[in-house]
Amino acid sequence: xxxxxKVRFAPSPTGYLHIGGARTALFNWLFARHNxxxxxxxxxxxxxxxxxxxxxxxxxxxxxxxxxxWDEGPYFQSQRLPAYKQYAEKLVAEGxxxxxxxxxxxxxxxxxxxxxxxxxxxxxxxxxxxxTSLIEDFVILKADGFPTYNFACVVDDAEMGITHIIRGxxxxxxxPKQIALYKAFGFKTPEFAHxxxxxxxxxxxxxxxxxxxxxxxxxxxxxxxxxxxNFLALLGWSPGNDVEILSIPEMIEKFTLKRANKxxxxxxxxxxxxMNGQYIKNTPVERLAPxxxxxxxxxxxxxxxxxxxxxxxxxxxxHDRFKTFQDFLNQTRFFFTDxxxxxxxxxxxxxKREGVGELLREVYAAVSPxxxxxxxxxxxxxxxxxxxxxxxxxxxxxPMRVAxxxxxxxxxxxxxxxxxxKEKTTKRLDYAMKNLCATSETIQF
RNA sequence: GCCCCCAUCGUCUAGCGGCCCAGGAUGCCAGGUUCUCAGCCUGGAGACAGGGGUUCAAAUCCCCUUGGGGGUACCA
Numbered sequence: 001x002x003x004x005x006k007v008r009f010a011p012s013p014t015g016y017l018h019i020g021g022a023r024t025a026l027f028n029w030l031f032a033r034h035n036x037x038x039x040x041x042x043x044x045x046x047x048x049x050x051x052x053x054x055x056x057x058x059x060x061x062x063x064x065x066x067x068x069x070w071d072e073g074p075y076f077q078s079q080r081l082p083a084y085k086q087y088a089e090k091l092v093a094e095g096x097x098x099x100x101x102x103x104x105x106x107x108x109x110x111x112x113x114x115x116x117x118x119x120x121x122x123x124x125x126x127x128x129x130x131x132t133s134l135i136e137d138f139v140i141l142k143a144d145g146f147p148t149y150n151f152a153c154v155v156d157d158a159e160m161g162i163t164h165i166i167r168g169x170x171x172x173x174x175x176p177k178q179i180a181l182y183k184a185f186g187f188k189t190p191e192f193a194h195x196x197x198x199x200x201x202x203x204x205x206x207x208x209x210x211x212x213x214x215x216x217x218x219x220x221x222x223x224x225x226x227x228x229x230n231f232l233a234l235l236g237w238s239p240g241n242d243v244e245i246l247s248i249p250e251m252i253e254k255f256t257l258k259r260a261n262k263x264x265x266x267x268x269x270x271x272x273x274x275m276n277g278q279y280i281k282n283t284p285v286e287r288l289a290p291x292x293x294x295x296x297x298x299x300x301x302x303x304x305x306x307x308x309x310x311x312x313x314x315x316x317x318x319h320d321r322f323k324t325f326q327d328f329l330n331q332t333r334f335f336f337t338d339x340x341x342x343x344x345x346x347x348x349x350x351x352k353r354e355g356v357g358e359l360l361r362e363v364y365a366a367v368s369p370x371x372x373x374x375x376x377x378x379x380x381x382x383x384x385x386x387x388x389x390x391x392x393x394x395x396x397x398x399p400m401r402v403a404x405x406x407x408x409x410x411x412x413x414x415x416x417x418x419x420x421x422k423e424k425t426t427k428r429l430d431y432a433m434k435n436l437c438a439t440s441e442t443i444q445f
Numbered sequence: 446g447c448c449c450c451c452a453u454c455g456u457c458u459a460g461c462g463g464c465c466c467a468g469g470a471u472g473c474c475a476g477g478u479u480c481u482c483a484g485c486c487u488g489g490a491g492a493c494a495g496g497g498g499u500u501c502a503a504a505u506c507c508c509c510u511u512g513g514g515g516g517u518a519c520c521a
Contacts, residue, residue: 012521047520100519108519125450134448135517142519149521173449173516196451196514203513231457234470238458242469261458264514268456271471281484320484331483382480397480409482 005037006163009063009070010153012044013055016214017062019267020168020198020206023232027195028166029068030233030255037163040072042156046146051078062215066225067248075160077152084147087155087185088140096184097140106143111151111181113137118176123164123193123257130176138177150177158187166257169194169264193257196236196264203266210267222295222325223272227279231272235265245278277323285315295325301336313419317411334405335420340428346408347436350398357437362389363400364429373422375414382414403432 009025011017017025032039041063045051060074077084088109091097100110115133122128140151147155157165172194182189200210212218218228230245238261239246239254246254280288289311297303303311314332322328334340350356366385370377386393401410404425410416417425 010521014521044521050520102519104519106519110519128449130449139519144519146519148519153521168515169450170515171521174521176449194450199514201456205514234457236457240459242459244457244470263451263453263458265458266456268471271457274471277484318483321482323483393480395480401481407481411481411483413480 004163005032005035006040006161007032007037007166008040008042008073008157008160008162009068010042010044010156010167011059012047012050012149013052013059014047014050015055016216017059018206018213019215019218019228019232021059022062022066022215022228023198023235024166024168024195025063025068026066026229026232027237027255027260029070030252031164031166031257032071033252034255038071039069040160040162041070041074042160043074043076044149044152045076045078046149046152048144048146058214058216062219065219066215066229072160075156077147077156080152080156081145081147083159084141084152084155085145088147088151091140091184094184098137100137100139108139108143109141110137111140111177111184113177113180118179120175120179120192122172123191124260124262125169125172125194128172128175130173132176132180135177140181150174151181154178154181154185154187157190158182158185162190164191164193166193166195168197169262170197193260195260196262198235199264199266201267201269206267211269222328223276224279224283227276228272230279231275235267236260236263245275245282273323280322280324281320285312285319288315288319292325292328296329296336299326299329301329310419317415317419321411331410334407338424340406342402342406342436343408346402346406350402350408351432351436353399356399357433359389359396359399360403360429360433360437363396364426364433367417367429368422368426370422373418373425375418378417379414400429403436404428 007028009021009028011021011025029039031037043056043059045056056074063070088097091111092099092109095112097109097111099107101107113132113135118130118132120128120130138150139148141147156162175192175194179189181187198206200206200213202210206213212221215228219225226248229248230251233246233251233255234244237255237259239250240259289308292315293303293306293311314335318328318331322331362385363382366381367378370381382396383393386396397413398408401413401416402408404410404413404420405416
């Protein structure tokens with residue numbers, strides 16, 4: 001591979017950066033970094049109706065969040081109008097393009113498509129042949145003075161010295177038009193690599209109805225950027241061994257277009273969740289804690305009075321248990337509120353049973369005298385209690401869990417009680433035995 | 446309609462003529478660890494779309510069919 005590789009990511013700012021675009025950006029970025037080349041960003045805002053400032057900003061933010069830094073740009077096509085006009089008029093002067101007026105009276109410049117066979121040697125598809133007699137003369141400069149996609153793209157890629165065009169394979173059929181333009185200008189044609197598209201979970205084209213499709217949504221749901229990058233990298237590319245979790249430097253080192261495949265891939269949230277969970281497990285608590293704090297705060301939890309050490313313990317306790325920060329918050333919400341929500345099914349199953357009220361009374365009695373309310377002391381007193389009562393610990397655990405957390409599922413009960421603190425713990429036990437447990441009328445048989 | 450691309454477990458993939466009665470991951474199922482769940486460990490079910498060729502030999506090469514995707518705009 002030549003040492004002066006230059007690639008670009010050229011999104012149009014008509015919406016947020018979706019995961020298909022992010023994957024295209026990622027492949028370009030990896031290719032550039034692997035080859036010690038240049039990665040540039042170009043905003044293709046030639047559709048005056050649909051392009052927005054917000055979309056541009058969202059795309060830039062997403063790129064930064066993913067860590068896809070660019071070496072040049074962002075360039076904006078809307079700021080290069082004179083150049084396109086000049087190039088278009090040059091073609092007219094040479095007889096390769098012509099002014100054309102449509103039915104509505106709009107005057108545009110149309111490129112004269114020559115008949116013949118065009119071959120492209122795609123880096124991942126091999127040779128693809130087109131009969132250009134099937135392609136009609138197409139507009140290169142619109143009535144509003146803006147260039148069309150195919151035209152601006154060629155002018156820019158040529159002027160900016162792009163050596164490899166890595167883009168979605170939905171652009172394959174644009175390629176013969178672009179090659180015709182390169183030839184008309186006498187520009188050197190770059191290499192093309194058309195990567196497969198990413199489909200929704202049902203195999204159809206990705207759209208809003210597939211749920212989260214933008215990288216900002218994944219960020220907001222509490223995914224780690226590296227996990228998303230890792231997941232995206234493995235959609236259409238594989239390092240060739242059985243390794244699935246790989247660091248950015250490893251990805252850069254191993255990335256080649258030869259190992260990119262041509263089959264479109266369906267996005268799979270379940271696997272992304274697994275991967276994010278792996279990243280969370282592999283991220284030290286010291287790094288996770290600040291992220292947690294930020295995420296919880298954004299979600300409306302008052303973190304100001306939360307001690308740093310306590311937060312560390314919480315993250316530690318849930319380290320292997322949560323897949324995203326949103327998931328983390330859902331699991332731990334009961335720590336942060338005074339009144340908790342009870343899972344009715346759990347209440348019915350574990351609290352509305354004969355003797356449970358008395359059981360919780362015993363638990364309350366065993367636990368309330370503990371001065372140093374830590375895991376060790378709590379466990380000791382509860383183990384003693386089960387011994388005294390002659391029951392297995394599992395007899396106690398679930399009713400306590402429901403009374404304290406509101407749910408039948410949680411992290412270890414001793415650790416949970418310690419982190420929750422004596423006051424909240426005893427308060428909830430008291431509340432549960434008085435209000436939620438079975439009375440003689442509500443006992444289920 | 447016409448043109449183009451694609452086709453291995455549900456999903457992501459390894460495989461680039463013999464190493465494959467197809468490997469890994471995820472998900473699923475079962476067992477183990479255990480206060481629940483998650484995690485972790487062990488095991489299991491699960492695919493070369495179909496049909497023709499080529500070859501001593503095909504998941505791998507060729508053709509057809511079928512299926513999916515893309516294009517056919519003064520959208521990108």
